Amino acid sequence: MLLKKLSEAYGISGDESNVRELLRRELEPYAEEIRTDALGNLYIIKGKGKKPRVMLTAHMDEIGLIVVGYEKSGLLRAAKVGGIDDRVLVSKPVVVGPNHIPGVIGAKAIHLQKPAERKKPLDITNLYIDIGVRCQEEAEKLVCIGDYVAFCQQTRELGTNCLLGKAFDDRAGCAVLAELCKEDYDLELTAVFTVQEEIGLRGATVAAYNVYPDVGIVLEGTSAYDVAGITDTGYVTRLGGGPAITLMDSSFIAAQKMVDFIVSTAEKLAIPYQFRRLTTAGTDAGAISLAHDGIPGAVIALPCRYIHSPVSILNLADFHHTIRLAKGLLVAIAEGGLPLERTAEKIE
Numbered sequence: 142m143l144l145k146k147l148s149e150a151y152g153i154s155g156d157e158s159n160v161r162e163l164l165r166r167e168l169e170p171y172a173e174e175i176r177t178d179a180l181g182n183l184y185i186i187k188g189k190g191k192k193p194r195v196m197l198t199a200h201m202d203e204i205g206l207i208v209v210g211y212e213k214s215g216l217l218r219a220a221k222v223g224g225i226d227d228r229v230l231v232s233k234p235v236v237v238g239p240n241h242i243p244g245v246i247g248a249k250a251i252h253l254q255k256p257a258e259r260k261k262p263l264d265i266t267n268l269y270i271d272i273g274v275r276c277q278e279e280a281e282k283l284v285c286i287g288d289y290v291a292f293c294q295q296t297r298e299l300g301t302n303c304l305l306g307k308a309f310d311d312r313a314g315c316a317v318l319a320e321l322c323k324e325d326y327d328l329e330l331t332a333v334f335t336v337q338e339e340i341g342l343r344g345a346t347v348a349a350y351n352v353y354p355d356v357g358i359v360l361e362g363t364s365a366y367d368v369a370g371i372t373d374t375g376y377v378t379r380l381g382g383g384p385a386i387t388l389m390d391s392s393f394i395a396a397q398k399m400v401d402f403i404v405s406t407a408e409k410l411a412i413p414y415q416f417r418r419l420t421t422a423g424t425d426a427g428a429i430s431l432a433h434d435g436i437p438g439a440v441i442a443l444p445c446r447y448i449h450s451p452v453s454i455l456n457l458a459d460f461h462h463t464i465r466l467a468k469g470l471l472v473a474i475a476e477g478g479l480p481l482e483r484t485a486e487k488i489e
Contacts, residue, residue, distance in 0.1 A: 143167060144296075144316040144460070148306035151236060151291040153205035154222050154339045157181055160201040160312070164319060164334055171323050178351060181336040182344045185322050186329070193481050194329045195474055196354035197321065197467070198345055198425050199314030199361070200338030203307070204449055206290035208237065208270070211281065215274035216247070219290055220265065223339035227264040229450040237272060238288035244272040292451040302457045303380065309455050310362035310448040311338070317360050317443070320464050327475040338425055342392065345425035349432035355481045356437050356474065357429040360467065362453070363387075363417055363442035376418070378444035380456040383413030384463040387440035389420045392427020399439040402479050403470065410469045412462050417442055437481070441467060 152160035161183045169175055174186040183201070204223030211217060217237070221227075233246045247270070248263050270290060274280050296306030306312075315334055322332050331352045335344030349357065367379035378385040386403050388395055407414040417440075426438045443463050446454040473479065 143319055144304070144313060145306070147312035147315050148296040148308055149294070150312070151241070151289075152201050152203055152308070153207070153289040153291055154202040154337045156289045157201040157336045160315070161334065164201070164315065167319055168322050178347060180344055180347050182348050183334040184348070184352075185332040185334075187322065187332075188326060188329045191327065191329045193355040193474065194331070194352070195471065196331045196333060196348070196352045196357045196429070197318055198333045198335050198348065198357065198359050198429070199318040200311045200335045200344065200425060201315060202336055202339050202344075203291070203310070203312070204339050205292065206235070206265075206270075208284055208286055208288045208290060210286065211277045212269065213277050215272070215276045215280040217244070217270040217272065217280060217284060219268070219270055222289070224449055226450065227268075228262045230265070230268055231263060233451045234293040235270060235290050236293050237270065237284050237290050240283070242272050242283050243293070244270045244290075247271045294452050299454060303454050304457055304460075305452060305454050307452055309443070309445045309453040311360070313362045313443045313445065313455055313460060314360035317460070317463050317467060321467055321471065324468065326471045328471065330471065335425055342423060342425055342428040345428040346432070349429040349436060353433055354436060356479065357426065358438065358467070358470065359424050359426045359429070359440045360463070361387075361424050361440055361442040362445045362448055362455070364419065364422075364448055365444035365446045368446065374418075378415055378417055378442070380444050380446065380454070381458060382415040382444065383407075383459060384466050385415050385417040385442040385444055387417045387424070387426070387442060390417075390423055390427070390440070391421050392423030393430055393438070393440065395426075395439055396437055398480070399437055402473070403439055403441065403466070406469045406473050406478070407466055410465060412466050412469070414462075414466070415444075
């Protein structure tokens with residue numbers, strides 16, 4: 142299962158090569174053109190020269206850590222890469238650097254903490270990475286300053302039609318986009334697996350200028366808060382409710398015609414859908430929509446519990462419905478179901 146392989150691959154922001162090569166091997170047989178830009182985005186192009194030009198993106202990078210120093214004891218100090226809640230870090234297994242040195246995130250044992258310390262959550266400055274060596278010299282032989290630190294989590298099925306794994310934000314979107322690349326459409330499709338989304342939408346900024354599409358659609362993993370202690374109005378999304386349509390986030394506001402187009406396509410295909418009821422966080426759509434003279438866009442998100450942590454849960458029915466909806470949108474766009482207009486002459 143490609144989603145399992147993608148979830149278990151390591152690809153912190155700025156170090157996405159493992160994920161990129163996995164996708165390149167998977168999709169090379171289906172691509173008319175395949176290339177990588179200087180920043181590391183992977184482009185899969187099909188139907189070149191046809192109209193309209195559609196770009197779909199999903200980001201390859203995941204949140205993680207980066208090594209910033211050594212203790213004399215051989216323990217490693219690290220900083221966060223992307224948005225991580227410090228409270229989820231303690232005792233998590235990790236791999237460090239290109240050789241995937243195994244380790245664990247450690248902290249002072251509770252028996253040794255003073256009463257005042259126990260009342261405060263530990264932050265990254267109070268944590269370290271233990272790779273099982275005895276001194277700094279041994280650590281330096283295995284790990285360099287600047288090595289990335291990724292969470293280590295096996296992907297497996299869970300409960301009723303659910304999947305547990307890491308980095309579903311946004312390896313789930315990558316898996317959806319990969320499936321779309323395996324079929325042909327009567328339009329020019331550029332699928333871009335972007336880099337560095339978690340630290341500022343950087344890959345999408347470059348890709349949008351390179352491709353300059355008529356429309357851009359982002360495939361994302363998003364928060365599902367359908368858990369204990371949260372009322373249904375605070376769920377944001379819920380597992381099993383179908384793909385989520387973003388109305389607004391901190392980087393992007395969807396045009397009403399795009400929202401209506403997605404809703405009508407989902408209803409025609411009898412695909413369940415929901416709206417993402419949260420206006421914070423950013424997505425690649427924020428960068429894409431501002432490129433050139435403006436690019437109409439949309440975000441279709443796959444609900445995931447516990448994103449931006451070492452492990453998440455998604456619903457496999459939502460995953461397959463997201464693939465169906467995205468395919469339906471491409472077919473509908475090819476048939477002229479989405480009016481596309483520009484207010485300025487396109488720069489070739």
